[in-house]
Amino acid sequence: MPSTLPLGDPAPADGELPSSVVAGADDRNFGVYLHVPFCRVRCGYCDFNTYTGDELRGARRDDYASQAIEEVALGGRVLSGVGLPSRLASTVFFGGGTPTMLPHSDLTSMLHAVRDTWGLAPGAEVTTEANPDSVDAEYLLALADAGFTRVSFGMQSAVPSVLATLERTHDPARIPLVVEWARAAGLDVSLDLIYGTPGETLDDWERSLDAALAQEPDHLSAYALIVEEGTKLARQIRRGEVATPDDDVAADMYELADDRLAAAGYDWYEVSNWSRGVDHRSRHNLAYWQGHDWWGVGPGAHSHVGGVRWWNVKHPAAYQQRMVAGESPGAGRETLDDETRRVERVLLGVRIREGLPTSELDDDGRRAVAGLIADGWVEGRPALQGRVVLTREGRLMADAVVRRLLPS
Structure with missing residues (x-):
């Protein structure tokens, strides 16, 4: 597959x-x-x-x-x-x-x-x-x-x-x-x-x-x-x-x-x-x-609770074997450190209408906001209020916006 x-x-x-x-x-x-x-x-x-x-x-x-x-x-x-x-x-x-x-x-x-x-x-x-x-x-x-x-x-x-x-x-x-x-x-x-x-x-x-x-x-x-x-x-x-x-x-x-x-x-x-x-x-x-918690049930499903993310075995037959044996179907997991969680909040938060709080950005990211406003990719007024909100052109360029906000 x-x-x-x-x-x-x-x-x-x-x-x-x-x-x-x-x-x-x-x-x-x-x-x-x-x-x-x-x-x-x-x-x-x-x-x-x-x-x-x-x-x-x-x-x-x-x-x-x-x-x-x-x-x-x-x-x-x-x-x-x-x-x-x-x-x-x-x-x-x-x-x-x-x-x-x-x-x-x-x-x-x-x-x-x-x-x-x-x-x-x-x-x-x-x-x-x-x-x-x-x-x-x-x-x-x-x-x-x-x-x-x-x-x-x-x-x-x-x-x-x-x-x-x-x-x-x-x-x-x-x-x-x-x-x-x-x-x-x-x-x-x-x-x-x-x-x-x-x-x-x-x-x-x-x-x-x-x-x-x-x-x-x-x-x-x-x-x-x-x-x-x-x-x-x-x-x-x-x-x-x-x-x-x-x-x-x-x-x-x-x-x-x-x-x-x-x-x-x-x-x-x-x-x-x-x-x-x-x-x-x-x-x-x-x-x-928004980075909340969820439990993912089923083959290949991903879960996240409190900064711990894990994923299940992929194939239904393998999943069935785990469940019959009374074992967790988890195939692997990772514990996210603070910086990884911040980066993910930037990656996801910038995509939503309410925008991303500029407090989630490091110094380089905050400096990038003015250039993004000048390019027409980020709305100016919300930025003055501490939020990065995409314009329509910015939505089309969302991946590029993220690269500017996370330059390192």
């Missing part, structure tokens, strides 16, 4: 965490991510840790929920053991893969395990990703009845030729149906789009934006296609079978999206994410960008 795990120290077999993670816990939200690593087909651009039926090597989808529940129970024991017995989950997110390839009863049982182990905070946000062709009205109603509050549909495009290049299998005509069913169930709706697909024109992208906005979603994500090494798409481009994505066209697409979404009443709150006001932001994703 293209996805790889980082290097790190060995993770203890019992998952034990150091007592240092307790410090400041009351100031950090706690979320739970449940990775469901199954897909019906592998999309050519995807390098996520996902598996089709012939890649499972003995692991079984119908056993997966019980294994994930075992890890949730492990998480409860680990956090209790370190003195954090009651960490109410403010957000729960089912991602993948395609979580909705599992029966809704499996997702429900996994959510109930989170609730029974840690509890859910009042007003907790509970989201699942879903492919448009993987759910029906009954399925979505069952999720809502179980306590889910949001569904994020992988729309990607409304143009059949673009979907074909991405190897997405759903019919664009299904999007209005699944949105209608989700609304009828009382779920908030997010639509995910991808732009910059080889061969996609600005007119194609505008057509996709129009189709998405016609559904009046509560939230919309628009991500530039990244051609990851090891994927089928990367091989197709290398062989000249598919055109190389054009960065200038992708920038035009981003600006068009920002214009159209703003005109429709959506506010950007992270470089690639827009919502109908603060209440419809993805609180789970914001927790990542």
